[in-house]
Structures are given as structure tokens and as C-alpha cells.
Amino acid sequence: MSFQDMGSLGEFVAAIATVATLLYLSAQIRQTNLITKAQFGHGLTHRLYERFFQTAKDPEFAEFIGKDWAGEDINSVDKSRITFFTIMLLVDVFDVYDKVRQGLVEKKHLDMRVHMLRTGIFRSPTGARIWSFWKNVRDQEFIDWFEKNIVDSASMAEFIKKYQEENPEEQENSDGETNSFIRTD
Structure with missing residues (x-):
């Protein structure tokens, strides 16, 4: 295997690693967005719960x-x-x-x-x-x-x-x- 072949193989491996990294980052961003949405939703539900709870206890x-x-x-x-x-x-x-x-x-x-x-x-x-x-x-x-x-x-x-x-x-x-x-x- 020549240096040129090894260089091409290295570029190919780097390209695959880059694609894998981008897929991983995409999955992480999607997960972060879901968690953020869930936190906002929980906060909004908590606001309603607090109003209902105050009405029930007072x-x-x-x-x-x-x-x-x-x-x-x-x-x-x-x-x-x-x-x-x-x-x-x-x-x-x-x-x-x-x-x-x-x-x-x-x-x-x-x-x-x-x-x-x-x-x-x-x-x-x-x-x-x-x-x-x-x-x-x-x-x-x-x-x-x-x-x-x-x-x-x-x-x-x-x-x-x-x-x-x-x-x-x-x-x-x-x-x-x-x-x-x-x-x-």
C-alpha cells in the first residue's frame, strides 16, 4: 500500500468520522430540544396546578x-x-x-x-x-x-x-x- 493509498484511506475514515459526529450532534440537539420543551411544558402545567391548589386549600x-x-x-x-x-x-x-x-x-x-x-x-x-x-x-x-x-x-x-x-x-x-x-x- 502506497502513501497515497494510505492518505486516501485516512481521508475516507475522517469523512466517516465527521458524518458520525454530525449524526451524534444532531441526536444530541434533538434530545436537548425535547428536554427543553418538556421543561417549559412542566413549568406551564405547574403554574396551573398552583392556581388550582391555592383555590382548593384557601x-x-x-x-x-x-x-x-x-x-x-x-x-x-x-x-x-x-x-x-x-x-x-x-x-x-x-x-x-x-x-x-x-x-x-x-x-x-x-x-x-x-x-x-x-x-x-x-x-x-x-x-x-x-x-x-x-x-x-x-x-x-x-x-x-x-x-x-x-x-x-x-x-x-x-x-x-x-x-x-x-x-x-x-x-x-x-x-x-x-x-x-x-x-x-
Whole structure:
């Protein structure tokens, strides 16, 4: 075997090693992306869990959440609490929507929030004012998406009808109380 043949063999081995290294790096990058997505998703799920947990363990907070936020009997302290709670929900949706668009989290995290926000918080007087103020910081694509999926009362009426058709027992067991979260007006 001549020096030229050995040099060619060395180049061939180096090329194979380079391809193997690139494949390995590609697999590592893919794994890192999956781990990052999982961490973002876990953080978002943890945020929801914390809200649910606080509501479950704190009777005063649960009572506050259960109030009719559009009612006339809301005092100034509760109005402030409603305002900041609603802003927190809105900023959470901003964050999750952006992460979904960037491909950092799965769409299911956004779908969970849309499902909860469809209950009407942003159709209450306070929610409508907050949305009117904060929508100026978002692009038109987000505004259109938010208003179609969360604010639009026709979409909500369709959602409620479908839910009632799929869950007729919910209507039959009603004891006359209204759910302060479901607003179609």
C-alpha cells in the first residue's frame, strides 16, 4: 500500500468520522430540544396546578373565585383582586401563545387555557376593560385569535351548546345556581 493509498484511506475514515459526529450532534440537539420543551411544558402545567391548589386549600380565595364578578355587590378590594387576577390570566395566555408559536411547547397547553378562559372572564365588564387596554401590546394576529377563541360570545354559545349536548346530566342536576364563570353575554 502506497502513501497515497494510505492518505486516501485516512481521508475516507475522517469523512466517516465527521458524518458520525454530525449524526451524534444532531441526536444530541434533538434530545436537548425535547428536554427543553418538556421543561417549559412542566413549568406551564405547574403554574396551573398552583392556581388550582391555592383555590382548593384557601377557602377565602375559593369564595372569591366563586363570586359573580359582574355582580353589583363587588367591593373595591374585590374589584382590584379581579383586575389583577384577570391580568395574570391574560399575561399567562400571552406567554403560552408565544411559546406555542415558537414551537417551545405543545398546543395542548394553550388549549387548556383557552378552555378555561372561554368561561367568560373576558366578557365581564372588568375583563372587557382589561382586554381593551392590554390588546394594544399585541399584534393583530394575536388579537384576532384571542377575540375569536375567547371573547366571541357566538363561539362561546356554540361551545356551551355542544357541552350541554354531550353532558345532559349536568343540566338535570342543576339546583338553580348559576355558574358565575360561564358568561355568554
